Every structure is written in structure tokens, then in C-alpha cells.
Amino acid sequence: MKILVTGGAGYIGSITAAELVQAGHEVIVFDNLYQGHTAAVPPEATFVEGDLADPRAVQQLFAAHPGIDGIMHFASYTLVGESMQQPLKYLRDNLVNAANLLEQAIAHDVRRFILSSTANLFDDPERMPIDEAERIVPGSPYGESKFFIERVLHWFERLYGLRYACLRYFNACGDTPDRGEDHDPETHLIPLVLQVALDQRPHITVFGDDYPTPDGTCVRDYIHVVDLAQAHILAMEALDRLGSRTYNLGNGEGFSVLEVIQTARRVTGHPIPHVIGPRRPGDPAVLIASSETIRCELGWQPRYPSLEDIMRSAWDWHRQHPHGYGGR
Numbered sequence: 064m065k066i067l068v069t070g071g072a073g074y075i076g077s078i079t080a081a082e083l084v085q086a087g088h089e090v091i092v093f094d095n096l097y098q099g100h101t102a103a104v105p106p107e108a109t110f111v112e113g114d115l116a117d118p119r120a121v122q123q124l125f126a127a128h129p130g131i132d133g134i135m136h137f138a139s140y141t142l143v144g145e146s147m148q149q150p151l152k153y154l155r156d157n158l159v160n161a162a163n164l165l166e167q168a169i170a171h172d173v174r175r176f177i178l179s180s181t182a183n184l185f186d187d188p189e190r191m192p193i194d195e196a197e198r199i200v201p202g203s204p205y206g207e208s209k210f211f212i213e214r215v216l217h218w219f220e221r222l223y224g225l226r227y228a229c230l231r232y233f234n235a236c237g238d239t240p241d242r243g244e245d246h247d248p249e250t251h252l253i254p255l256v257l258q259v260a261l262d263q264r265p266h267i268t269v270f271g272d273d274y275p276t277p278d279g280t281c282v283r284d285y286i287h288v289v290d291l292a293q294a295h296i297l298a299m300e301a302l303d304r305l306g307s308r309t310y311n312l313g314n315g316e317g318f319s320v321l322e323v324i325q326t327a328r329r330v331t332g333h334p335i336p337h338v339i340g341p342r343r344p345g346d347p348a349v350l351i352a353s354s355e356t357i358r359c360e361l362g363w364q365p366r367y368p369s370l371e372d373i374m375r376s377a378w379d380w381h382r383q384h385p386h387g388y389g390g391r
């Protein structure tokens with residue numbers, strides 16, 4: 064298939080683009096390099112630099128690349144904390160950018176769409192692990208913006224016959240030998256812990272150790288980025304057969320912040336000092352995904368469920384690329 068990957072110069076998008084190329088698909092990457100890196104784009108993909116906020120650029124993209132079979136939409140503002148400070152950057156811009164994309168998709172008869180959605184829809188879960196029937200309580204304007212886009216997709220299916228999958232990821236992590244996580248600012252636990260191992264930070268701060276969890280620190284579900292990428296490919300390939308779908312995507316196991324730090328100590332051999340800070344407002348104690356639905360319907364299986372393997376893959380990349388892609 065000919066697949067348009069928005070945000071394909073970013074962390075998850077570039078690794079998915081590389082997996083798509085490997086699976087024999089033709090890939091077009093569209094990215095404005097706000098957080099992306101040209102070096103992350105697979106050389107076999109066509110790279111178009113452009114901004115989804117610019118309707119003309121999006122129109123030109125589709126005009127220059129006729130016959131797109133499906134879209135994977137990764138491009139987004141992604142920071143929960145920032146969205147609490149600048150809500151319209153999320154509630155307006157994430158929505159408008161997706162709308163610009165969808166408008167042209169329909170105009171050019173593209174009928175398959177995969178959305179990077181988020182576990183930030185589940186701020187107050189009633190059951191654990193969290194399945195797709197859980198009530199939606201967005202935890203931030205970021206999460207709400209993803210829910211807005213999910214609702215647009217619902218209407219575009221009814222009105223235009225678009226088939227879509229919303230993939231609600233929990234914590235993406237891990238790297239491949241060629242591509243890795245390089246955000247500025249970095250907010251994710253594993254790369255931050257590894258920056259301590261690289262002596263780029265003096266310590267890691269643990270936000271709260273008095274949660275109702277076995278060691279008092281927050282428990283989260285970590286899913287390897289290659290497993291996420293594979294889920295996208297399976298979901299895209301199954302759309303014609305199964306119709307629109309929503310899947311929660313995690314590896315089904317929770318690890319506490321202290322377990323992550325201890326695993327990093329084992330893998331890197333570095334003492335990685337940590338300090339306990341106050342809780343962050345709005346951080347739920349435990350977030351673990353049930354991925355039973357995607358396992359049953361698509362036969363998806365995580366290849367890297369072990370935290371040790373995830374950490375090793377991330378450490379290999381960060382050790383080889385201590386300054387990321389070096390583009391900033």
C-alpha cells in the first residue's frame with residue numbers, strides 16, 4: 064500500500080515508517096520538523112517537509128502524491144503538562160491540523176486512517192486493566208484534543224465511509240538500532256533515566272512515593288515502539304475486513320517508577336541517583352492497558368514485553384547517540 068505518515072520524522076512515526084518500508088509498503092512522510100529529525104526518516108521513504116496547519120501545503124501534498132491508500136496520523140503536539148498551560152495549542156491546533164488532513168483525505172478519496180490516540184483519555188478509570196469500554200475522562204487538553212479527533216473520525220465514517228482505527232497508546236518506549244527517542248524537552252521517564260546514566264543529569268526525580276501501589280510510586284504500562292509500529296500495520300491491513308476499530312495498546316503489565324529506575328541501573332551499570340519530589344497534580348496511581356481486543360481481533364502480540372529488553376534497546380540507542388540525532 065501507499066501510506067502517508069504524518070509526523071514520520073518523530074519518534075514513533077519514524078520507527079513505524081521504517082517498519083512499513085520493511086513490510087514492503089511505499090511510504091510518504093510529512094513533517095514540519097517541529098520535533099522531528101530528517102535523519103530519522105527512512106531513506107526509502109519520500110520526505111515532504113510541511114505543516115498540517117497550512118491547508119495549501121496539505122492540498123499540495125495530496126496533489127503531488129496521488130493514489131494514497133491510507134494515512135497514519137502521528138503529527139501532533141504531545142505534551143500533557145504544556146497543554147495545561149497552553150490549552151488552545153491543543154484544543155484548537157491539534158484539532159484543526161487533523162481537520163486539514165482529513166479534509167484533503169476525503170477530497171482525494173483516501174478511506175483508511177489510523178490515529179495515534181492516547182491513554183490520557185482515561186484519567187479516572189473504574190476498572191484495571193483498562194479496556195476499550197472504560198469511560199472517557201480526558202486528563203488534559205491534550206487528551207481532550209485526541210478525543211475530539213476520535214469524534215471527527217466517527218462522523219467521517221458515517222458521512223464519507225472513512226474506515227479508521229484509533230490506537231490509544233499507553234507509554235511508548237524503547238528504540239531500534241537506527242532510530243530512537245529524541246525530544247526537546249524530554250518528558251518521558253526512560254530517556255530521562257538514561258540521561259542520568261550518561262551523566263547528562265545529576266539525578267532523576269520521582270514524583271511522589273506515597274501512592275497506593277506496592278512501592279508507593281506510580282505504576283505505568285510501557286509498550287515497545289516496535290510493537291506499537293506493528294499494531295499500526297496490522298490495524299491498517301485489517302480495516303477493509305473489520306471496519307473501524309478502537310484499540311487500547313499496552314503490554315498489559317505495569318511497572319512502577321522505582322522498578323524502571325532499578326532496571327536501568329541493572330542494564331547500564333550506573334548508580335542512577337534518584338530524589339523523591341512532590342506528586343504531580345492529576346497523576347493517577349496506576350494505569351495499565353488491557354490489549355485483549357487487539358490481541359484477539361488482529362493476533363497482535365508484543366515482541367518486547369520485558370522491561371529489561373525495552374531498557375536494553377533504549378540504552379543501546381542512547382549510548383550510541385548520546386546527543387540524539389544531534390540536530391539541535
Ligand SMILES: NC(=O)c1ccc[n+]([C@@H]2O[C@H](COP(=O)([O-])OP(=O)(O)OC[C@H]3O[C@@H](n4cnc5c(N)ncnc54)[C@H](O)[C@@H]3O)[C@@H](O)[C@H]2O)c1
Pocket residue numbers: 069070071072073074075076093094095096097098099100113114115116136137138139140141160179180181182231232233234235236246
Ligand atoms: N510517546 C508516547 O508515549 C505517546 C503516547 C500516546 C500517544 N502518543 C501520540 O503518538 C504520536 C507520536 O508521538 P511521538 O512521541 O512520536 O511524538 P514526536 O513529537 O516525536 O512526533 C510527532 C511528529 O509530528 C511532527 N509535527 C508536529 N506538528 C506538526 C504539524 N503541524 N505538521 C507536520 N508535522 C508536525 C513533529 O515534528 C514530530 O516529528 C503523537 O500523536 C502523540 O500524541 C505518544
